[in-house]
Amino acid sequence: MPLRLLKYALSRKHPAPRFFRDCTEPKKSYDAVIIGGGGHGLAAAYYLAKDHGITNVAVLEKGYIGGGNTGRNTTIVRSNYLTPEGVNFYDASVKIYEGLSEELDINLFYSTRGHFTLAHTESALRTMRWRAEVNKHVGVDSYVVGPDEISKACPQLDISCSGKAPIVGALYHGPGSIARHDAVAWGYARGADSMGVEIFQNTEVTGLDIQSGKIKGVHTSRGYIATNKVLSAVAGFTPRITNMAGVDTPIVIHPLQACVSEPMKPWLDTILVSGSLHVYVSQSSRGELVMGSSLDPYEVHSTRSSLDFVEGLTSHMLDMFPFLSNVKIVRQWAGMADMTPDFSPIMGTTPVEGFYLDAGWGTWGFKATPISGKTMAATMANDQAPELIKPFRLSRFEDYDLTGEKGAASVGH
Amino acid sequence: MKLLTCPVNGTRPLSEFVFGGEMRNMPDPAQASDSAWAAYVYNRTGAPGLKKEWWFHSPSGTWFVAERNTLTDQVARTYLYGQEDKA
Ligand SMILES: Cc1cc2nc3c(=O)[nH]c(=O)nc-3n(C[C@H](O)[C@H](O)[C@H](O)COP(=O)(O)OP(=O)(O)OC[C@H]3O[C@@H](n4cnc5c(N)ncnc54)[C@H](O)[C@@H]3O)c2cc1C
Numbered sequence: 253m254p255l256r257l258l259k260y261a262l263s264r265k266h267p268a269p270r271f272f273r274d275c276t277e278p279k280k281s282y283d284a285v286i287i288g289g290g291g292h293g294l295a296a297a298y299y300l301a302k303d304h305g306i307t308n309v310a311v312l313e314k315g316y317i318g319g320g321n322t323g324r325n326t327t328i329v330r331s332n333y334l335t336p337e338g339v340n341f342y343d344a345s346v347k348i349y350e351g352l353s354e355e356l357d358i359n360l361f362y363s364t365r366g367h368f369t370l371a372h373t374e375s376a377l378r379t380m381r382w383r384a385e386v387n388k389h390v391g392v393d394s395y396v397v398g399p400d401e402i403s404k405a406c407p408q409l410d411i412s413c414s415g416k417a418p419i420v421g422a423l424y425h426g427p428g429s430i431a432r433h434d435a436v437a438w439g440y441a442r443g444a445d446s447m448g449v450e451i452f453q454n455t456e457v458t459g460l461d462i463q464s465g466k467i468k469g470v471h472t473s474r475g476y477i478a479t480n481k482v483l484s485a486v487a488g489f490t491p492r493i494t495n496m497a498g499v500d501t502p503i504v505i506h507p508l509q510a511c512v513s514e515p516m517k518p519w520l521d522t523i524l525v526s527g528s529l530h531v532y533v534s535q536s537s538r539g540e541l542v543m544g545s546s547l548d549p550y551e552v553h554s555t556r557s558s559l560d561f562v563e564g565l566t567s568h569m570l571d572m573f574p575f576l577s578n579v580k581i582v583r584q585w586a587g588m589a590d591m592t593p594d595f596s597p598i599m600g601t602t603p604v605e606g607f608y609l610d611a612g613w614g615t616w617g618f619k620a621t622p623i624s625g626k627t628m629a630a631t632m633a634n635d636q637a638p639e640l641i642k643p644f645r646l647s648r649f650e651d652y653d654l655t656g657e658k659g660a661a662s663v664g665h
Numbered sequence: 666m667k668l669l670t671c672p673v674n675g676t677r678p679l680s681e682f683v684f685g686g687e688m689r690n691m692p693d694p695a696q697a698s699d700s701a702w703a704a705y706v707y708n709r710t711g712a713p714g715l716k717k718e719w720w721f722h723s724p725s726g727t728w729f730v731a732e733r734n735t736l737t738d739q740v741a742r743t744y745l746y747g748q749e750d751k752a
Pocket of ligand 1: 287288289290291292293312313314315316317318319320321322323324325326327328329455456457458485486487488489508509510544585586587588589613614615616617618619620665
């Protein structure tokens with residue numbers, strides 16, 4: 253890499269390096285079409301090509317790749333969930349992430365920081381113990397710690413939270429990490445493109461062609477494309493696509509907001525989450541504090557941000573870190589979270605043959621990008637979901653067989 | 666949306682209200698098939714559009730209905746349950 257950089261600097265021309273071909277003319281048909289050029293859609297394309305040799309694939313993205321929730325999230329990667337099904341699944345993702353910079357030959361700034369979920373009450377601590385036991389059982393590094401250990405890891409934290417909500421303990425999760433989110437999308441895009449996948453930006457799917465319960469093609473802003481396999485990986489736009497397919501789901505859309513402070517010298521090297529104070533924070537490799545909270549309280553299909561959010565969030569941040577009172581917020585934004593009743597995703601086959609769903613990623617799907625790409629590719633190739641994602645099938649609602657992760661995913665994404 | 670009109674108390678700041686979700690008609694539990702019942706329990710109209718929703722004005726304890734466009738976040742009208750015609 254340094255040599256390439258040197259050559260580039262010394263050459264007379266400085267063309268912007270392209271990560272993937274600029275495709276604008278889709279073919280008449282593909283073996284598979286993926287709707288949505290976020291991390292999930294691009295990862296599925298990459299693994300379709302790499303694991304299953306299916307390379308005649310088009311990824312259709314209505315905006316630019318990574319411009320959805322992939323480029324809006326606060327990049328926390330962890331596997332300390334509540335159900336054995338969830339822990340197993342997210343753990344498989346963390347393991348892929350750990351080697352992903354190397355595999356995709358792109359620096360994802362994957363940074364393992366350790367993750368504390370703070371408990372301010374006995375009942376919160378009880379959930380932490382429950383999670384720790386489930387995690388240990390599945391083989392994930394996760395245990396309950398006391399205030400002293402938290403203070404040692406983060407001396408700047410006011411353990412009494414300005415006397416309002418003293419911290420009584422935390423769930424500690426060593427593998428908790430952060431990463432550069434857009435690089436994940438770009439890395440998968442380049443990898444998929446190099447194996448033959450075509451990526452179309454500014455290409456919107458406007459309708460699905462379904463005949464006798466089977467998918468036959470998609471209507472797009474660049475014309476009709478025939479195909480027998482379609483994956484919907486559109487996160488906050490899922491209900492619009494499932495509407496086209498006539499598939500009912502429990503998904504509702506709520507905005508989720510986040511913000512960053514001005515950059516500071518590195519002082520926070522762990523990830524901290526407080527469910528009671530509705531805040532979580534980490535410091536990015538650029539020095540900004542990346543902060544977020546829980547969902548906006550009602551359904552809106554929009555990415556507007558609000559003053560209420562920053563006011564509420566910063567007041568709780570000041571309870572935890574009074575010394576930040578002069579630090580400025582420099583940016584805020586929102587994404588559209590596709591929420592499910594049990595805080596688990598919806599993945600796999602649907603009642604429409606050849607139409608596959610990767611959705612219900614709500615506030616927690618960035619960490620799952622690699623494993624969902626891999627398992628959705630397998631689902632598309634074999635027309636059958638692998639064991640790992642069966643607990644997330646759409647039909648679980650009809651069977652009253654939910655995979656409840658609310659206790660592990662409502663504030664700490 | 667920063668203000669919402671409670672049919673009883675008039676226009677108030679949004680912070681006084683709680684969202685109660687989409688208004689839905691319950692099928693007859695004695696008649697509905699298991700899958701129709703499960704669909705009622707879990708499935709929602711997730712796509713954007715004009716929807717009837719439950720809202721709660723918490724200082725006065727008033728539940729009412731709002732017709733709101735979930736794409737633009739604009740409220741067309743609000744009324745007490747059963748008083749749609751008067752709104
Ligand atoms: C503020 C915020 C913080 C978050 N924090 C975390 C976190 O810390 N950790 C974590 O694990 N997760 C987090 N998440 C959740 C995570 O961001 C998402 O679950 C994940 O990025 C979803 O990825 P995706 O590829 O499925 O969707 P997206 O990245 O949203 O991609 C979907 C794409 O589909 C495109 N599309 C939509 N409709 C069409 C159409 N009709 N035709 C063509 N293209 C279409 C969109 O333009 C979009 O680019 C957070 C989310 C938000 C909003």
